[in-house]
Amino acid sequence: MSKLHIQTTINGEPAEFLCEPHETLLSALRNGVGLTGTKEGCSTGDCGACSILLDGRLVPSCLVLAPEAQGRNVTTIEGLAQGDRLHPLQQKFLEHAALQCGVCTPGFIVASKALLDKNPHPTEPEVRFWLAGNLCRCTGYDKIVKAVMDVQV
Amino acid sequence: MSAIRYEAPRSVADAVRLIHADPDARVLAGGTDLLVQFRSGFRTPSAFIDIKRIPELVGVTVDAKGLHLGAATAAADICEHAEVRRLWPGLVDGVHLIGSTQIQGRGTVGGNLCNGSPAADSTCALIVNQADCIIAGPKGERVVPAERFCTGPGKTVLEPGEFLVALRLPRPAPRTADAYLRLIPRTEMDIAVAGAGVSITLDASGVCTAARVAIGAVAPTALLVPEAAKALIGSTLDDAALAKAATAASAAAKPIDDKRGTAAYRRTVAGVLVKRATKIAADRVRALRAF
Numbered sequence: 001m002s003k004l005h006i007q008t009t010i011n012g013e014p015a016e017f018l019c020e021p022h023e024t025l026l027s028a029l030r031n032g033v034g035l036t037g038t039k040e041g042c043s044t045g046d047c048g049a050c051s052i053l054l055d056g057r058l059v060p061s062c063l064v065l066a067p068e069a070q071g072r073n074v075t076t077i078e079g080l081a082q083g084d085r086l087h088p089l090q091q092k093f094l095e096h097a098a099l100q101c102g103v104c105t106p107g108f109i110v111a112s113k114a115l116l117d118k119n120p121h122p123t124e125p126e127v128r129f130w131l132a133g134n135l136c137r138c139t140g141y142d143k144i145v146k147a148v149m150d151v152q153v
Numbered sequence: 154m155s156a157i158r159y160e161a162p163r164s165v166a167d168a169v170r171l172i173h174a175d176p177d178a179r180v181l182a183g184g185t186d187l188l189v190q191f192r193s194g195f196r197t198p199s200a201f202i203d204i205k206r207i208p209e210l211v212g213v214t215v216d217a218k219g220l221h222l223g224a225a226t227a228a229a230d231i232c233e234h235a236e237v238r239r240l241w242p243g244l245v246d247g248v249h250l251i252g253s254t255q256i257q258g259r260g261t262v263g264g265n266l267c268n269g270s271p272a273a274d275s276t277c278a279l280i281v282n283q284a285d286c287i288i289a290g291p292k293g294e295r296v297v298p299a300e301r302f303c304t305g306p307g308k309t310v311l312e313p314g315e316f317l318v319a320l321r322l323p324r325p326a327p328r329t330a331d332a333y334l335r336l337i338p339r340t341e342m343d344i345a346v347a348g349a350g351v352s353i354t355l356d357a358s359g360v361c362t363a364a365r366v367a368i369g370a371v372a373p374t375a376l377l378v379p380e381a382a383k384a385l386i387g388s389t390l391d392d393a394a395l396a397k398a399a400t401a402a403s404a405a406a407k408p409i410d411d412k413r414g415t416a417a418y419r420r421t422v423a424g425v426l427v428k429r430a431t432k433i434a435a436d437r438v439r440a441l442r443a444f
Contacts, residue, residue: 002156004159020157021156021157021158021159021201022157022159022191022201024188043192044189044192044193045185045188045189045252045253045255045256045259046253048253048255051255054258057227057229057258057259058229058254058255058258059255059258059259060255060256060259062188063183063184063185063188063189063256063259064184064259065159065181065184065188065201065203067159067161067203068161068203068205070161111254111255114254115254129341130254131254132253132254132341132342133252133253133254133255133256133342134253
């Protein structure tokens with residue numbers, strides 16, 4: 001089977017990878033590009049661990065085919081920090097100890113960034129509804145919500 | 154297994170050609186149903202035909218005639234559109250209930266309809282808003298009203314080689330508003346046990362002059378219930394009229410027993426939701442500045 005050659009932009013930089021036609025973007029990011037910050041949870045769009053931004057829109061990368069990324073803009077968790085300077089969300093997640101095992105954390109942070117990009121001062125219910133598609137099985141939701149609410153953008 | 158292909162046609166004609174040439178190819182819009190079915194082995198297409206690179210398949214246009222929704226427009230793009238929120242708040246009620254924020258970034262109203270679930274949250278609102286489904290196929294274009302698009306669970310009127318291009322909703326008459334409500338046992342992200350969409354027109358004295366009522370998840374397809382609308386028209390939406398509409402909706406429901414609820418419960422809830430959705434739609438009419 002011949003692989004497809006995809007040219008795209010990942011975290012602001014031109015990028016290219018080879019993928020199977022039916023491979024997910026999640027798989028291509030992790031196994032093709034080597035960006036393993038995006039996590040695989042359920043692979044059915046229920047858990048939010050694989051959240052990325054595709055042309056600025058929050059999507060589950062397990063439900064995007066890798067070839068769909070051709071010519072698009074992909075933002076992953078690796079694109080949030082500026083060099084050694086953490087994104088304010090990453091800093092607040094640390095300060096509030098808003099993680100336990102950490103597998104859900106990249107998805108929560110990317111999803112929260114999508115919220116703050118649209119709505120810099122969300123109410124607590126807005127944060128909770130927005131993040132309803134991100135599951136944390138260590139049950140750290142309160143700290144996560146507090147961390148997001150504490151970000152001053 | 155031969156290789157699965159990925160195709161991204163740039164025109165409706167190219168998409169029709171690809172779909173018509175290969176009966177096992179599947180149309181890919183948001184993929185939130187299709188890719189889950191593929192992953193679980195339920196469905197293994199010979200090709201994914203990604204329709205999102207066709208310009209007219211993606212986008213929201215509101216003009217004097219009404220709303221034109223490209224079938225592959227993401228739910229989030231619809232919910233964020235200020236004019237759509239103002240003119241079709243009930244459609245936004247339904248679309249905003251489809252899965253999580255992530256799913257709404259990906260899933261489409263066209264896909265929600267084509268998936269053919271009787272519980273699809275956007276379908277009742279499409280029906281009460283007299284949505285037309287624009288279908289492209291090898292024989293050209295045809296138009297089917299939303300209430301006739303689904304023919305059973307997972308089944309639609311789409312013939313081999315056809316796909317849904319767009320949804321067209323007429324602009325609501327003055328002093329008209331819609332609403333959609335569903336019942337789920339939790340607060341977020343679940344499949345409707347029952348749902349109801351209502352569109353209401355009130356005259357200056359508050360008498361209902363036009364109505365459309367649809368119920369979801371209580372029959373093999375979402376149902377338009379003209380008897381429930383008839384109970385509302387001519388009334389001031391007083392308790393007696395609402396009760397009559399609820400009874401008509403319950404009578405029209407043909408639900409099944411399953412893990413989400415019993416048939417009897419669903420029948421009752423369908424009526425209750427019609428009442429409540431009617432009240433919300435009427436409140437929205439009264440809140441319009443034109444009233």
